[in-house]
Amino acid sequence: MTFSTGNDFAGTQGGLRHTEQYFERQLAHSYKATRNQLSGLDYSTKFSVWLASGALSARMLYQQLQAFEAKHGANDGSYWIWFELLWRDYFRFLHLRFGAQLYRRSGLRQRAASEQKSRRGVKLELNEGIAQAGGAVITTPAQVEQFRRWCLGDCGEPFVDAGMRELRHTGYLSNRLRQVAASYMIHTLKLDWRAGAAWFEAQLIDYDVYSNQGNWLYIAGLGTDPRGGRAVRTDKQALEYDRAETYRKQWGTL
Template identity: 40%
Template sequence: MTHSTAVVWFRRDLRVHDNEALTEAAVADEVLPVYAFAPDDYDEREYGGRGSFRFQKTGPHRTRFRLESVADLRERLRERGSDLVVRHDRPERVVPAVASAVDADSVHFHTVPAPEETAVENAVKRELAALDVAARRHWGHTLHHINDLPMAYTEVPDTYTTFRKRVEADSTVRDTLGTPALPAGPVDAVGAGELPDPETLGVEARRPDERGVLTFEGGEAAGLDRLERYVWEADRLREYKETRNGLLGEGYSSKLSAWLNEGCLSPRRVAAEVDRYEDLRVSNDSTYWLLFELRWRDFFQFQVPKHGGQYFAREGIREREDIDWRDDESAFERWAAGETGVPFVDANMQELNATGYMSNRGRQNAASFLANDLRVDWRRGAAYFETQLVDYDAASNYGNWAYIAGVGNDSRDRSFDVVSQARRYDSEGEYVTHWLPELGDLPADRVHEPWTLSDQEQAEHGVELGVDYPEPMVRL
């Protein structure tokens, strides 16, 4: 009988549960998992295309989360008699080299259908083909499998409501896969290797900020624990729809996105917990709404392979040439630093910079201010979010930014009245003053518009505009 060896190339699927690539590889006589920290993922680079600019791909928050996630994956594999080979090099060099060293028959991996990730995948496949090693590609990042859609991915509607209704009516969610039994692999032939530290990757080391809504500890164990605590222990799922627009505290939304986007949690596992919760506790608009949001996430994931690079272009999938985007470095820098003089925008940007996270409501308003009020190229903001977010996902991030900027999905005007939004979602100013303590003495009805204070009122409340807090860039 022929002896078989399979390599599993982990990418954004850092889990052992519901992992098709790992499960399919586990039928081999030997299985060797591998992960590559690609230097390109942490360097500063050109965005590319018209009006290009430079930005850092991965900042300190997601770097920390990813390192913790890979360490947790290695531990979970070792508990099952396996191991994880770790290298700091490009996957197109690491994966074929490992496969060659252990005389592998196949390499299993999950595809990530964004242009940059696809380019890396294709490079790996070319090298494997030259070695006569079979490349086995799997799909595992969405709630609905791409093969189960009621239409070809090239025909996915560009409007979410149409997509959602079709999927809800004509597609089902596959059952989750269990954690497979893993045969040992020839790790001694190549050496397991050590995880790099942030500085080795060229990224500043940063610990979680105690002012944040959640620590966001990386790894499958932490992701499963967050799911358990939110759904069952805190029993917050029953009120998700009503609380999801909150700004302070760990319970206002599920906050599962970091674990979902790094692949520490399977979206099907989350859906299975929702189903179980509905069976055992309650089924209502909130339980449905979490699935609604997972399908929003799916919608963007399928938009990327449909539209390709145009999804990330300044003109967007609507190919709009009628917007005069500004190239204003000073305006961008003030926005990025949280120094616009508009408290609701600044508080959200301060939270992002300190913690790598902000609420969905905050993201929409911060994006709208840059793209619609300042008219700075929306891609600059999206790329800044890519650097900073602990829960960054290419499809969701750029899809939502393009949507807000008016160049993506949906043709409606998505400009936000930031002050009105602030009054609605932070009526007492608690969020703004949490992140901007210099405004802590302002009355609630003025904290979102400090520029309306007279000189005397500024003196009374200890805030001098232009000294203690910036003058607004734009009068809203």
């Protein structure tokens, strides 16, 4: 199916047209194999755009997925779409449980420390790590400049820069690049993760407060995951997902 006018995309009807052609072309069967790709319409569902505006609901999509599986059979691809929709639900529940705590620079780390304190019944000073968790508040001119360059896709790391340019020009970014760009901002530049989340909020056409805040918190290692920060190595990611350098060349960073 081709979308010929802007209205073809709009609202619930546009969303239903999109999902119909997605399932008709049986893309759900290859979803797990393609979901980590970087460019194109078909490698992931693109449901997020309609979900974020409320034009489609997760329930509607789940029903369509069930109908698809009844007609064409279930496989790990169709299962994985359901699994990813559960992540979306999870971040909603996280907000119901923790509310404003998710917006602190140290996220849920402080809570974990005070729970530990009361369990042991001894007074523990919050350690330096927890006080510093969440990155540096952006105040100095050097930090402002670092942050500005990261936002604009000009920080000097070609894979990250390519992603940030795509985000700024299109309002969309693959999940893979969202992870790489966020990890770089948090774990390499060591800047306050909340500023990165705010930049994504300003740019994303599928911006969703629960999923955005939840994913940033998760990558910063300040959410509920006991394994700590989810730093990814940018060079390894580029080698694995952009071996032919196509993506970086497309966005002019190589």
